[in-house]
Amino acid sequence: MEPYDTASAAGPFAASTSLFSHLIDDLHDPASQYLTHDELEELLDDRGRALLRQLLQDHLDLRAQAEESAARTVPSRPLGPDLIPRPRLEGGHPRLLATVFGKVTVSRCAWRAPGRPNCHPADAALGLPRGRHSFTLGKLAALEAVRGSFDAAAEAIGRRCGKVIAKHALEQQVLAAAGDIDAFYRARVAVPAAAATLLVISVDGKGIVMRPEALRAGTARAAKRGRAMRTRLAGGEKSNRKRMATLAAVYDAEPAVRRPHDVIAPPGGRSGDRTLRPGPKAQLTWLTGSVKRDAAEVIADAFRVVEDRDPGHRRTWVVLVDGAPHQIELITAEAARRHAPIHIVIDLVHVLEYLWTAAWCFHQAADPAAEDWVAGKALAVLAGRAEAVAAQITEAANAAGLAEADRRGADKCVQYLTGKQEYLHYEEALAHGWPVATGVIEGACRHLIADRLDITGARWGLEGAEAVLTLRAVMANGDFDRYWRFHTARERDRLYPRPEQRGFALGA
Structure with a gap:
């Protein structure tokens, strides 16, 4: 029997068929029987990627042949983006495309007109990107870069795809990847x-931590003033290397009525078998953040999402904060602008920290009695008696005859409890089933910023930090795949607009 001519039968995919046949032959070779499983995996990974790259290249070449044949048979004189006809046809105009399989060459026809840029209809048909990196490679770059350093991301992509993207190009892909996040969330329909x-x-x-040119003006001026000592910070000095990012979370929660003892164990610990009532659980959480925009804009975004979920203001809006006056002012102003009633509650954990600071004014270090002291005061605060607790602490400090330096923690606690009195109505919050702790946003700060933007040695430019922060928020929201489809569709519309699409916005 004559051997089967695979190359002739494969036609335009002859090169792919040849690679596949050689791989099959190598796996049939008796020497392959001595390969371990990991050696087989590495062989297939390397040769399989080469096969997939060749399949893609062969398909692109087939489309190029079909395009040129059709264009010469029935020339259509396409219009360029300027709506001017391109009457002259030239074939064989190549461009490189870096993909997750490796680098390929896209050959296409060019339609030309004197004094006008060339028109390449195949670019639109293939939806090719602006640069040489495919959208799939851009997606992989974004996914890897938000997990670890850019160096680590470039190395990971190199191991999987070969030398298809340099570190600088990867950084540019991440910047481009974040470009449609605001538009994506504005197009979302609330549940x-x-x-x-x-x-x-x-x-x-x-x-x-930012590079000097990315600091806000006030921080940059403080950094230029220098330090009192060369090798370390003096007392009260700051490093002046950071730019503050603002994060916001919005979520739904079913009310969960509790008692103070459900939140804080009584002095001496819990006894008996009384079932604790759980607190409200966060659902449909949406996170956002920005280091580029100011806090007022981020807070406005959060209120926009809340109003999208409740345009009629029928639901109860609870705002959890850590007590920062500037944040409270911005939140109050935004709520007033939207004529929305809100209930501001200060995070109980921050109150507990002040109570612990006061406790050490009256107890020795590691004294177990301090824990019971804090528990008793915290239960009173949860019962709505913050003002009485402040008075008790002041009275105790006076009775103990503490010197000014020794009672500083107690005075700070008293000042906090009295200054934030209007936001410490925990008895109302517990009775209505509201949350009283900011665990969601605290976790977001750790996940979105500390786990990536605060890695050792990192110093950020403004655009790079913003892109990584916003992409991590999209991923934390579970929206990345939907966002990527939205982003690539918008990018194709920008690159290859069609007349019937003008005036219409893409929905998320």
Whole structure:
């Protein structure tokens, strides 16, 4: 029997068929019987990637042949982006495309007109990107870069795809990947909920170490003034290397009525078998953050999402904060602008920290009695007696005859409890089933910023930090795949607009 001519039968895919046949032959070779499983995996990974790259190249070449044949048979004189006809046809105009399989060459026809840029209809048909890196490679770059350093991302992509993207190009891909996040969320349709379901907003801030040119003006001026000592910070000095990022979370929660003892164990610990009532659980959490925009803009975005979920203001809006006066002012102003009633609650954990600071004014270090002291005061605060607790602490400090330096922690606690009195009505919050802790946004600060933007040695430019922060928020929201489809569709519309699409916005 004559051997089967695979190359002739394969036609335009002859090169791919040849690679596949050689791979099959190598796997049939008796020497392959001595390969370990990991050696087989590495062989197939390397040769399989080469096969997939060749399949892609052969398909692109087939499309190029079909395009040129059709164009010469029935020339259509396409219009360029300027709506001017391109009457002259030239074939064989190549461009490189870096893909997850490796680098390929896209050959296409060019339609030309004197004094006008060439028109390449195949670019639109293939939806080719602006540069040489495919959208799939851009997606991989974004996914890898938000997990670890850019160096680590470039190395990971190199191991999987070969030398298809340099570190600088990867950084540019990440910047481009974040370009449509605001538009994506503005196009989202909110999920309806019952009027009894709570709407919770939580806001916090965290500093990111920036390059000098990316600092805010005030921080940059402070950094230029220099330090009192060359080798370390003096007392009260700051490093002036950070720019504050603002993060916001919005989530739904079903009310969960509790008692103070459900939140804080009584002095001496819990006894008996009384079942604790759980607190409200966050649902449909949406996170956002920005180091580029100011806090007012981020807070406005959070309120926009809340209003999209509850345009009629039928639901209860609870705002959890850490007590920063500037944040409270911005939140109050935004709520007033939208004529929305809100209930501001200060995070209980921050109150507990002040109570612990006061406790060490009256107890020795590691004294177990301090824990019971804090528990008793915290239960009183949860019962709505913050003002009475402040008075008790002041009275105790006076009775103990503490010197000014020794009572500083107690005085700070008293000042905090009295200054934030209007936001410490925990008895109302517990009775209505509202949350009283900012665990969601605190976790977001750790996940979105500390786990990536605060890695050792990192110093950020403004655009890079913004892109990584916003992409991590999209991923934390579980929206990345939907966002990527939205982003690539918008990018193709920008590159290859069609007349029938003008005046229409893409929905998320």
